[in-house]
Amino acid sequence: MLRVRFAPSPTGYLHIGSARTFIFNWLYARHNGGTMILRIDDTDVERNTQASLDSIFDGLNWLDLGWDEFYRQSERLDLHRKLAQAIFDKGSAYRDFTPAQADTEDKSREEGRTWLFNPGMRELSKEESDRRAGAGEPFVLRFRVPRGEDRTVKFKDLVYGEQSKEADDIEDFALLRSNGMPTYHMASCADDADLKISHIIRGQDHLTNTFKHVLIFAALGGEVPEFAHLPLLIAPDGAKLSKRKHGPVVSVTTYRDAGFLPHTYINFLCLLGWSPKDDRELMTRQELIDVFSFAGVNRSNAVVNFTEEDPIDPKALWLNGQHIMGLSVEELSKQLQPWVRAAGFDVEPARLLQIAPLIRERIKTLRDVATVADFLFAKQLPPYPAEELIPQKGDAVMALKVLQRARQVLEPVEFRHDSLDAALRAEAATLGVKAGQMFQPIRVAVCGRKNAPPLFETLEVLGREACLERIDQAIQKLQ
RNA sequence: GGCGCUAUCGUCUAACGGUUAGGACAGAGCCCUCUCAAGGCUUAAAUACGAGUUCGAUUCUCGUUAGCGCUACCA
Numbered sequence: 001m002l003r004v005r006f007a008p009s010p011t012g013y014l015h016i017g018s019a020r021t022f023i024f025n026w027l028y029a030r031h032n033g034g035t036m037i038l039r040i041d042d043t044d045v046e047r048n049t050q051a052s053l054d055s056i057f058d059g060l061n062w063l064d065l066g067w068d069e070f071y072r073q074s075e076r077l078d079l080h081r082k083l084a085q086a087i088f089d090k091g092s093a094y095r096d097f098t099p100a101q102a103d104t105e106d107k108s109r110e111e112g113r114t115w116l117f118n119p120g121m122r123e124l125s126k127e128e129s130d131r132r133a134g135a136g137e138p139f140v141l142r143f144r145v146p147r148g149e150d151r152t153v154k155f156k157d158l159v160y161g162e163q164s165k166e167a168d169d170i171e172d173f174a175l176l177r178s179n180g181m182p183t184y185h186m187a188s189c190a191d192d193a194d195l196k197i198s199h200i201i202r203g204q205d206h207l208t209n210t211f212k213h214v215l216i217f218a219a220l221g222g223e224v225p226e227f228a229h230l231p232l233l234i235a236p237d238g239a240k241l242s243k244r245k246h247g248p249v250v251s252v253t254t255y256r257d258a259g260f261l262p263h264t265y266i267n268f269l270c271l272l273g274w275s276p277k278d279d280r281e282l283m284t285r286q287e288l289i290d291v292f293s294f295a296g297v298n299r300s301n302a303v304v305n306f307t308e309e310d311p312i313d314p315k316a317l318w319l320n321g322q323h324i325m326g327l328s329v330e331e332l333s334k335q336l337q338p339w340v341r342a343a344g345f346d347v348e349p350a351r352l353l354q355i356a357p358l359i360r361e362r363i364k365t366l367r368d369v370a371t372v373a374d375f376l377f378a379k380q381l382p383p384y385p386a387e388e389l390i391p392q393k394g395d396a397v398m399a400l401k402v403l404q405r406a407r408q409v410l411e412p413v414e415f416r417h418d419s420l421d422a423a424l425r426a427e428a429a430t431l432g433v434k435a436g437q438m439f440q441p442i443r444v445a446v447c448g449r450k451n452a453p454p455l456f457e458t459l460e461v462l463g464r465e466a467c468l469e470r471i472d473q474a475i476q477k478l479q
Numbered sequence: 480g481g482c483g484c485u486a487u488c489g490u491c492u493a494a495c496g497g498u499u500a501g502g503a504c505a506g507a508g509c510c511c512u513c514u515c516a517a518g519g520c521u522u523a524a525a526u527a528c529g530a531g532u533u534c535g536a537u538u539c540u541c542g543u544u545a546g547c548g549c550u551a552c553c554a
Contacts, residue, residue, distance in 0.1 A: 424513090
């Protein structure tokens with residue numbers, strides 16, 4: 001049975017890299033009919049925050065992918081301690097009574113080699129170790145990494161291939177802290193073992209940690225899971241994405257709040273560090289599930305292309321436009337509804353249904369509805385300069401004449417695309433002006449700006465009454 | 480410092496020894512056109528560097544350089 005897990009720690013908001021890890025886990029599970037597990041790795045009590053937990057659920061719920069099982073690490077501390085004890089009992093761990101020190105880093109650097117263990121502690125006799133522990137002296141429980149045996153720790157990564165490292169290069173990492181809390185390595189492996197995780201899919205920053213985890217799994221005596229590490233998502237400056245340095249750009253909610261379709265975000269993230277190998281980019285959820293495999297995962301880090309001015313990757317924006325164009329009118333207007341309301345407009349669903357096809361090819365984000373279709377929602381047009389009404393190679397006199405004639409034509413004509421088209425073109429011919437010179441003053445009068453959806457559709461949606469009223473206002477403006 | 484990983488257009492990527500090194504986004508230009516879009520076409524743009532293996536290296540090996548990760552009683 002295939003079982004995968006996404007295990008975020010609630011110490012900051014859900015960021016883009018974590019979201020992608022979640023997505024790849026999910027895709028792999030769905031592709032193989034496996035189980036997707038969400039586990040909150042919250043053993044670092046000091047750094048956990050409710051806000052960040054909320055942010056994780058916020059982000060994941062928006063993605064709308066779901067999960068099959070849910071666990072919270074902090075509720076499984078007994079298991080972690082029990083398994084740590086088991087490792088200790090079989091001699092693969094020992095107590096280290098060395099007081100915590102902040103300067104270990106400098107110490108190891110000076111020596112020119114990695115710190116491996118604290119002298120004396122590894123060899124402490126059972127009696128002395130028990131005596132000091134019994135006396136209440138604090139200690140950390142460390143894994144006893146095999147030394148001097150010329151031993152190599154190995155595993156096969158589904159993305160990075162065969163990995164090996166000399167055991168002599170691995171330090172005696174901690175399993176239990178002096179306050180009795182498990183470390184990440186201990187808690188994570190204990191849970192993975194207990195939850196029968198078959199594939200651990202996570203960021204490449206854990207690649208070297210995996211040697212330690214392999215050691216723990218082996219000491220636990222169960223099966224060692226498969227591993228697949230994912231290349232990291234990095235900033236344009238090559239640095240790792242961090243909220244401190246790059247701000248909210250890295251948060252999933254940035255895309256959500258910018259008006260992205262959740263599926264666009266999923267699609268976009270999949271393209272970062274993975275490829276279907278056949279030049280496809282625009283893909284549905286099912287297509288992604290069908291074709292996802294680790295063979296398509298890259299090994300080098302991928303840059304999320306954002307700038308300080310614009311937090312959105314241009315390719316994501318394009319993808320979103322494409323996905324919006326692929327939506328049915330019904331679905332699009334449903335998605336648009338909350339954004340229209342958020343922009344301060346009130347619109348009937350039936351009317352939005354008429355508007356949606358007008359703007360479908362003109363919006364890149366759902367939020368764009370507010371700037372692209374505002375004149376269709378507003379009762380009153382916001383003020384605009386009268387010069388805008390003057391057509392190309394024309395003047396105010398022409399604009400005025402066009403609008404007055406348009407008014408007359410629009411009064412009786414049927415308000416349908418084809419009738420409007422025929423009537424206005426005929427009028428342009430009568431007036432001796434080009435079609436464009438006829439249409440622009442009307443467009444500006446009706447939309448309040450030069451750039452807008454095609455004229456006849458717009459007039460039709462707006463309706464005779466509103467159009468005539470706005471043309472009258474424009475005529476007044478010119479006089 | 481030690482250990483590990485990585486290296487193709489500005490960005491995301493394809494090419495798993497033989498291609499004029501392909502696609503996409505972004506850029507430029509043209510077409511279409513009632514404006515804006517959408518769409519179509521064209522264009523510019525890359526194998527980090529140096530050795531080796533080979534008839535032939537983007538591809539395999541080694542070195543250099545660069546970037547990233549781990550090196551905590553964080554995760």
